[in-house]
Amino acid sequence: MSGDGGERGTTARWVEKHRPLYLQATRHPFICGIKDGSVNISAFRRWLAQDYLFVREFIPFIASLLLKASKESDVDVVLGGIAALNDEISWFRKEASKWGISLNVVPQMANLEYCRFLQSLALPDVNYSVAMTALWAIETVYHESFSFCLEGGSKTPDELMEACCRWGNADFGQYCRTLRKIADRCLETSSGDVVSESEEIFICVLNFENDFWNMSLSEL
Numbered sequence: 566m567s568g569d570g571g572e573r574g575t576t577a578r579w580v581e582k583h584r585p586l587y588l589q590a591t592r593h594p595f596i597c598g599i600k601d602g603s604v605n606i607s608a609f610r611r612w613l614a615q616d617y618l619f620v621r622e623f624i625p626f627i628a629s630l631l632l633k634a635s636k637e638s639d640v641d642v643v644l645g646g647i648a649a650l651n652d653e654i655s656w657f658r659k660e661a662s663k664w665g666i667s668l669n670v671v672p673q674m675a676n677l678e679y680c681r682f683l684q685s686l687a688l689p690d691v692n693y694s695v696a697m698t699a700l701w702a703i704e705t706v707y708h709e710s711f712s713f714c715l716e717g718g719s720k721t722p723d724e725l726m727e728a729c730c731r732w733g734n735a736d737f738g739q740y741c742r743t744l745r746k747i748a749d750r751c752l753e754t755s756s757g758d759v760v761s762e763s764e765e766i767f768i769c770v771l772n773f774e775n776d777f778w779n780m781s782l783s784e785l
């Protein structure tokens with residue numbers, strides 16, 4: 566299985582180096598609560614409405630990566646990500662109506678700050694390696710979090726399974742591994758400054774994701 570985790574790339578080293586922060590983002594109490602069935606449904610409802618707003622802001626960010634990608638295979642991967650978001654937006658609307666949730670809500674502070682960060686990364690002068698590192702990290706946190714809720718022995722409530730499968734499924738996992746390979750390839754030929762900046766961005770993503778879960782857990 567060469568190329569599939571065989572040789573360790575830069576991103577794998579960062580995951581190891583920043584393990585506590587990585588676990589904070591991917592094994593958060595909100596996620597652990599889904600996995601053991603103890604989650605407060607009002608927290609899930611809060612997360613759903615806020616995440617819809619986040620995903621709306623995620624679209625221009627990923628579109629900016631489409632503009633920056635020059636390698637044909639990268640364009641295909643990013644385009645696939647955009648196509649998946651089209652389906653995801655429909656899913657949020659369907660899920661919201663199932664739960665009787667309004668998606669017309671005010672973004673909370675943690676969400677606003679994360680969205681502002683996405684907007685700054687979508688600017689034309691942001692380096693492709695930096696932005697690609699962010700995309701890999703953002704998608705991977707969701708995959709690692711929700712696939713954890715699908716592992717054997719999980720007591721994930723039936724009505725939350727769709728959300729967990731959306732980001733926890735094997736195809737999304739493959740998409741994340743493809744993003745990791747692209748990021749690693751980019752970082753390999755990047756300057757030291759760009760590599761440092763990318764590592765900083767990785768850390769920022771982990772912190773923003775942790776704040777996002779915290780926001781979902783906290784009653785206003």
Ligand SMILES: Cc1ncc(CNC=O)c(N)n1
Nearest residue numbers: 616619620623703704707777
């Ligand atoms: C806060 C956050 N982080 C990552 C994702 C996953 N990417 C697109 O759906 C998400 N939906 N929300």
